[in-house]
Amino acid sequence: MQEEKYYSVRMRAAKNGPHEHGGKHISGGEMLSTYRDIKYAMNALLEKGLTHSRGNPDFMQVQFELIEEPIKLIQPLPIKTNKVASVEMGQALSWELLEKTGIPRKIIEKSYKYMTEYSNIRGAIVVDIQSGDRIDHRHEKGVRVSRMDWLNNNFEKWAAYYKMPNSPRVKEALVLAAKVSEHPASVAELCWSDDPEYITGYVASKKLGYQRITKLKEHGDEQGCRIFFVEGLKEWDSYIHYLEKQPVFVQWEGDKGES
Ligand code: WAQ
Numbered sequence: 474m475q476e477e478k479y480y481s482v483r484m485r486a487a488k489n490g491p492h493e494h495g496g497k498h499i500s501g502g503e504m505l506s507t508y509r510d511i512k513y514a515m516n517a518l519l520e521k522g523l524t525h526s527r528g529n530p531d532f533m534q535v536q537f538e539l540i541e542e543p544i545k546l547i548q549p550l551p552i553k554t555n556k557v558a559s560v561e562m563g564q565a566l567s568w569e570l571l572e573k574t575g576i577p578r579k580i581i582e583k584s585y586k587y588m589t590e591y592s593n594i595r596g597a598i599v600v601d602i603q604s605g606d607r608i609d610h611r612h613e614k615g616v617r618v619s620r621m622d623w624l625n626n627n628f629e630k631w632a633a634y635y636k637m638p639n640s641p642r643v644k645e646a647l648v649l650a651a652k653v654s655e656h657p658a659s660v661a662e663l664c665w666s667d668d669p670e671y672i673t674g675y676v677a678s679k680k681l682g683y684q685r686i687t688k689l690k691e692h693g694d695e696q697g698c699r700i701f702f703v704e705g706l707k708e709w710d711s712y713i714h715y716l717e718k719q720p721v722f723v724q725w726e727g728d729k730g731e732s
Protein backbone atom coordinates (compact mmCIF):
# COMPACT_ATOMS: atom_id res chain seq x y z
CA MET A 474 0.00 0.00 0.00
CA GLN A 475 2.78 2.37 0.94
CA GLU A 476 4.67 2.12 -2.35
CA GLU A 477 1.96 4.23 -3.89
CA LYS A 478 1.47 7.88 -3.07
CA TYR A 479 -1.89 8.88 -1.70
CA TYR A 480 -3.79 12.14 -1.81
CA SER A 481 -6.24 13.54 0.69
CA VAL A 482 -9.42 14.61 -1.12
CA ARG A 483 -11.90 16.79 0.76
CA MET A 484 -15.21 18.48 0.12
CA ARG A 485 -17.43 20.92 1.98
CA ALA A 486 -20.71 22.37 0.80
CA ALA A 487 -22.97 25.05 2.26
CA LYS A 488 -26.11 27.03 1.47
CA ASN A 489 -26.60 30.80 1.77
CA GLY A 490 -22.88 31.36 1.37
CA PRO A 491 -19.77 29.59 2.58
CA HIS A 492 -19.54 28.23 6.13
CA GLU A 493 -17.23 31.06 7.23
CA HIS A 494 -19.87 33.63 6.21
CA GLY A 495 -22.60 31.91 8.18
CA GLY A 496 -23.90 29.57 5.45
CA LYS A 497 -25.85 26.47 6.43
CA HIS A 498 -23.70 23.35 6.40
CA ILE A 499 -25.00 20.92 3.79
CA SER A 500 -22.37 18.23 3.39
CA GLY A 501 -18.71 17.37 3.83
CA GLY A 502 -16.54 14.43 2.96
CA GLU A 503 -13.02 13.12 3.02
CA MET A 504 -11.30 10.35 1.12
CA LEU A 505 -7.84 9.02 0.33
CA SER A 506 -7.01 8.42 -3.30
CA THR A 507 -4.19 7.47 -5.60
CA TYR A 508 -3.29 10.01 -8.27
CA ARG A 509 -5.02 7.91 -10.91
CA ASP A 510 -8.29 7.83 -9.00
CA ILE A 511 -8.46 11.49 -7.92
CA LYS A 512 -11.08 12.27 -10.55
CA TYR A 513 -13.33 9.48 -9.22
CA ALA A 514 -12.86 10.56 -5.62
CA MET A 515 -13.63 14.19 -6.47
CA ASN A 516 -16.63 13.14 -8.48
CA ALA A 517 -17.97 10.98 -5.64
CA LEU A 518 -17.66 13.92 -3.25
CA LEU A 519 -19.20 16.30 -5.78
CA GLU A 520 -22.20 13.96 -6.12
CA LYS A 521 -22.48 13.67 -2.37
CA GLY A 522 -22.70 17.43 -1.92
CA LEU A 523 -24.89 18.16 -4.95
CA THR A 524 -27.65 15.69 -4.09
CA HIS A 525 -28.17 16.17 -0.41
CA SER A 526 -31.27 15.91 1.74
CA ARG A 527 -30.24 19.05 3.69
CA GLY A 528 -30.71 21.08 0.52
CA ASN A 529 -28.90 22.27 -2.59
CA PRO A 530 -25.62 24.03 -1.82
CA ASP A 531 -24.67 27.39 -3.34
CA PHE A 532 -21.08 27.03 -2.16
CA MET A 533 -18.77 24.06 -2.54
CA GLN A 534 -15.08 23.46 -2.24
CA VAL A 535 -13.40 20.24 -3.39
CA GLN A 536 -9.67 19.97 -3.01
CA PHE A 537 -6.83 17.47 -3.00
CA GLU A 538 -3.32 17.44 -1.62
CA LEU A 539 -0.45 14.99 -1.55
CA ILE A 540 0.11 13.13 1.71
CA GLU A 541 3.77 12.99 2.69
CA GLU A 542 3.42 11.09 5.98
CA PRO A 543 3.22 7.28 6.14
CA ILE A 544 -0.35 5.98 6.38
CA LYS A 545 -1.23 4.18 9.59
CA LEU A 546 -3.29 0.98 9.30
CA ILE A 547 -5.95 0.39 11.93
CA GLN A 548 -8.58 -2.31 12.52
CA PRO A 549 -12.31 -1.62 12.28
CA LEU A 550 -14.12 -1.56 15.63
CA PRO A 551 -16.27 -4.57 16.55
CA ILE A 552 -19.82 -3.77 15.46
CA LYS A 553 -23.23 -4.31 17.03
CA THR A 554 -26.65 -3.11 15.86
CA ASN A 555 -29.08 -2.32 18.67
CA LYS A 556 -32.65 -2.29 17.37
CA VAL A 557 -34.88 0.03 19.34
CA ALA A 558 -38.60 0.79 19.00
CA SER A 559 -38.50 4.50 19.76
CA VAL A 560 -36.23 7.53 19.98
CA GLU A 561 -36.69 7.49 23.78
CA MET A 562 -35.42 3.92 23.97
CA GLY A 563 -32.54 4.71 21.63
CA GLN A 564 -31.47 7.72 23.66
CA ALA A 565 -31.78 5.78 26.92
CA LEU A 566 -29.53 3.08 25.48
CA SER A 567 -26.99 5.65 24.32
CA TRP A 568 -26.89 7.05 27.88
CA GLU A 569 -26.30 3.58 29.30
CA LEU A 570 -23.48 2.91 26.86
CA LEU A 571 -21.83 6.27 27.54
CA GLU A 572 -22.05 5.62 31.28
CA LYS A 573 -20.27 2.30 30.73
CA THR A 574 -17.31 4.19 29.29
CA GLY A 575 -17.03 6.12 32.56
CA ILE A 576 -18.81 9.38 31.69
CA PRO A 577 -20.80 10.73 34.65
CA ARG A 578 -24.58 11.05 34.13
CA LYS A 579 -24.68 14.78 34.61
CA ILE A 580 -22.04 15.24 31.92
CA ILE A 581 -24.05 13.07 29.52
CA GLU A 582 -27.10 15.22 30.24
CA LYS A 583 -25.12 18.38 29.48
CA SER A 584 -23.69 16.85 26.31
CA TYR A 585 -27.12 15.91 25.01
CA LYS A 586 -27.95 19.61 24.93
CA TYR A 587 -24.81 20.26 22.86
CA MET A 588 -26.04 17.77 20.22
CA THR A 589 -28.84 20.15 19.25
CA GLU A 590 -27.09 23.40 20.15
CA TYR A 591 -24.19 22.66 17.78
CA SER A 592 -26.12 20.87 15.06
CA ASN A 593 -25.18 23.30 12.30
CA ILE A 594 -21.42 22.92 12.59
CA ARG A 595 -19.51 20.90 10.04
CA GLY A 596 -17.14 19.20 12.46
CA ALA A 597 -17.34 17.58 15.87
CA ILE A 598 -17.11 19.13 19.30
CA VAL A 599 -14.68 17.90 21.94
CA VAL A 600 -16.03 17.56 25.48
CA ASP A 601 -14.03 16.96 28.66
CA ILE A 602 -15.69 14.22 30.72
CA GLN A 603 -14.81 15.78 34.06
CA SER A 604 -16.03 19.33 33.51
CA GLY A 605 -18.55 18.63 30.75
CA ASP A 606 -17.17 21.72 29.00
CA ARG A 607 -16.68 22.00 25.27
CA ILE A 608 -12.91 22.41 25.01
CA ASP A 609 -12.18 22.70 21.28
CA HIS A 610 -12.69 26.46 20.79
CA ARG A 611 -13.38 25.82 17.13
CA HIS A 612 -16.67 27.73 17.26
CA GLU A 613 -18.98 27.08 14.31
CA LYS A 614 -16.37 24.98 12.49
CA GLY A 615 -15.77 22.28 15.07
CA VAL A 616 -13.05 19.68 14.54
CA ARG A 617 -13.21 17.92 11.20
CA VAL A 618 -11.48 14.53 11.17
CA SER A 619 -9.74 14.02 7.87
CA ARG A 620 -7.20 11.93 5.96
CA MET A 621 -8.91 8.59 6.45
CA ASP A 622 -10.53 5.93 4.32
CA TRP A 623 -11.18 2.22 3.86
CA LEU A 624 -10.45 0.56 0.54
CA ASN A 625 -13.76 -0.54 -0.97
CA ASN A 626 -12.70 -4.07 -1.72
CA ASN A 627 -11.76 -4.75 1.89
CA PHE A 628 -14.80 -2.88 3.25
CA GLU A 629 -17.16 -4.88 1.05
CA LYS A 630 -15.74 -8.15 2.36
CA TRP A 631 -16.17 -6.88 5.90
CA ALA A 632 -19.76 -5.74 5.20
CA ALA A 633 -20.69 -9.08 3.66
CA TYR A 634 -19.16 -10.98 6.58
CA TYR A 635 -21.02 -8.96 9.21
CA LYS A 636 -24.20 -8.57 7.11
CA MET A 637 -23.96 -4.81 7.29
CA PRO A 638 -25.25 -2.36 4.68
CA ASN A 639 -22.64 -1.83 1.99
CA SER A 640 -23.21 1.92 2.04
CA PRO A 641 -20.76 4.82 1.87
CA ARG A 642 -22.44 6.39 4.91
CA VAL A 643 -21.84 3.35 7.12
CA LYS A 644 -18.30 3.07 5.81
CA GLU A 645 -17.51 6.73 6.50
CA ALA A 646 -18.92 6.54 10.02
CA LEU A 647 -16.98 3.35 10.79
CA VAL A 648 -13.77 4.88 9.49
CA LEU A 649 -14.21 8.03 11.54
CA ALA A 650 -15.14 6.13 14.72
CA ALA A 651 -12.19 3.75 14.28
CA LYS A 652 -9.76 6.62 13.83
CA VAL A 653 -11.07 8.69 16.74
CA SER A 654 -11.29 5.79 19.21
CA GLU A 655 -7.74 4.70 18.38
CA HIS A 656 -6.34 7.77 20.15
CA PRO A 657 -5.58 7.06 23.85
CA ALA A 658 -7.23 10.32 25.01
CA SER A 659 -10.57 9.42 23.40
CA VAL A 660 -13.08 7.98 25.87
CA ALA A 661 -16.15 7.70 23.63
CA GLU A 662 -18.01 9.21 20.71
CA LEU A 663 -21.70 10.01 20.35
CA CYS A 664 -23.14 10.62 16.88
CA TRP A 665 -26.27 11.00 14.94
CA SER A 666 -26.67 12.48 11.49
CA ASP A 667 -27.88 15.97 10.63
CA ASP A 668 -29.50 14.50 7.48
CA PRO A 669 -33.28 14.57 8.02
CA GLU A 670 -33.91 11.07 6.64
CA TYR A 671 -31.20 9.21 8.55
CA ILE A 672 -32.08 8.30 12.12
CA THR A 673 -29.58 5.58 13.01
CA GLY A 674 -26.70 6.83 15.13
CA TYR A 675 -24.08 5.30 17.37
CA VAL A 676 -21.96 5.31 20.48
CA ALA A 677 -18.41 4.17 19.88
CA SER A 678 -15.37 3.52 22.02
CA LYS A 679 -12.35 1.25 22.07
CA LYS A 680 -14.03 -0.71 24.88
CA LEU A 681 -17.60 -0.96 23.52
CA GLY A 682 -16.84 -1.02 19.81
CA TYR A 683 -19.20 0.58 17.30
CA GLN A 684 -22.68 0.35 18.83
CA ARG A 685 -25.28 1.29 16.26
CA ILE A 686 -28.65 2.43 17.60
CA THR A 687 -31.44 2.33 15.04
CA LYS A 688 -33.36 5.38 16.32
CA LEU A 689 -31.67 8.33 17.92
CA LYS A 690 -33.88 11.05 16.45
CA GLU A 691 -37.18 11.46 14.60
CA HIS A 692 -37.52 11.40 10.81
CA GLY A 693 -37.40 14.89 9.32
CA ASP A 694 -35.22 16.29 12.10
CA GLU A 695 -32.20 18.18 10.70
CA GLN A 696 -30.39 18.29 14.01
CA GLY A 697 -27.39 16.04 14.40
CA CYS A 698 -23.83 16.30 15.59
CA ARG A 699 -20.78 14.45 16.87
CA ILE A 700 -19.16 14.65 20.28
CA PHE A 701 -15.70 13.31 21.05
CA PHE A 702 -15.40 12.73 24.80
CA VAL A 703 -11.88 13.03 26.18
CA GLU A 704 -10.34 12.66 29.61
CA GLY A 705 -7.39 14.58 30.98
CA LEU A 706 -6.29 15.81 27.60
CA LYS A 707 -2.94 17.56 28.08
CA GLU A 708 -1.55 17.58 24.58
CA TRP A 709 -4.28 19.35 22.69
CA ASP A 710 -2.13 20.16 19.65
CA SER A 711 -1.07 16.57 19.15
CA TYR A 712 -4.67 15.31 19.58
CA ILE A 713 -5.93 17.73 16.92
CA HIS A 714 -3.00 16.95 14.68
CA TYR A 715 -3.85 13.26 14.92
CA LEU A 716 -7.53 13.85 14.04
CA GLU A 717 -6.95 16.29 11.19
CA LYS A 718 -3.60 15.27 9.75
CA GLN A 719 -2.60 11.71 10.59
CA PRO A 720 -3.42 9.60 7.52
CA VAL A 721 -5.24 6.38 8.39
CA PHE A 722 -6.55 3.42 6.45
CA VAL A 723 -8.96 1.04 8.11
CA GLN A 724 -8.08 -2.49 7.12
CA TRP A 725 -9.95 -5.60 8.12
CA GLU A 726 -7.70 -8.62 8.62
CA GLY A 727 -10.64 -10.99 9.14
CA ASP A 728 -10.75 -12.14 5.53
CA LYS A 729 -7.32 -13.72 5.82
CA GLY A 730 -7.35 -17.47 5.67
CA GLU A 731 -10.94 -17.75 4.52
CA SER A 732 -11.95 -19.22 1.21
N1 WAQ B 1 -15.14 15.03 11.32
C1 WAQ B 1 -15.79 15.56 12.37
N2 WAQ B 1 -17.12 15.68 12.44
C2 WAQ B 1 -17.82 15.24 11.39
C3 WAQ B 1 -17.20 14.64 10.26
C4 WAQ B 1 -15.79 14.56 10.26
N3 WAQ B 1 -15.11 14.04 9.24
N4 WAQ B 1 -18.17 14.30 9.38
C5 WAQ B 1 -19.33 14.65 9.94
N5 WAQ B 1 -19.12 15.23 11.15
C6 WAQ B 1 -20.13 15.78 12.08
C7 WAQ B 1 -20.74 17.04 11.51
O1 WAQ B 1 -21.06 17.93 12.55
C8 WAQ B 1 -22.01 16.53 10.89
O2 WAQ B 1 -22.98 17.51 10.83
C9 WAQ B 1 -22.39 15.39 11.84
O3 WAQ B 1 -21.15 14.85 12.27
C10 WAQ B 1 -23.20 14.31 11.19
O4 WAQ B 1 -22.55 13.88 10.01
O5 WAQ B 1 -25.80 3.30 10.00
O6 WAQ B 1 -24.39 10.18 8.51
O7 WAQ B 1 -22.30 12.62 7.89
O8 WAQ B 1 -23.97 2.84 11.14
O9 WAQ B 1 -24.60 13.46 8.63
C11 WAQ B 1 -24.06 7.24 11.63
C12 WAQ B 1 -24.67 5.87 11.56
C13 WAQ B 1 -24.40 8.14 10.48
C14 WAQ B 1 -24.23 5.09 10.36
C15 WAQ B 1 -23.77 9.46 10.74
O10 WAQ B 1 -23.41 11.64 9.93
C16 WAQ B 1 -24.69 3.63 10.50
C17 WAQ B 1 -23.90 10.44 9.60
P1 WAQ B 1 -23.25 12.92 8.99
Ligand code: MG
Pocket residue numbers: 499500666667668
Ligand atom coordinates in the same frame (compact mmCIF):
# COMPACT_ATOMS: atom_id res chain seq x y z
MG1 MG C 1 -24.81 15.13 7.36
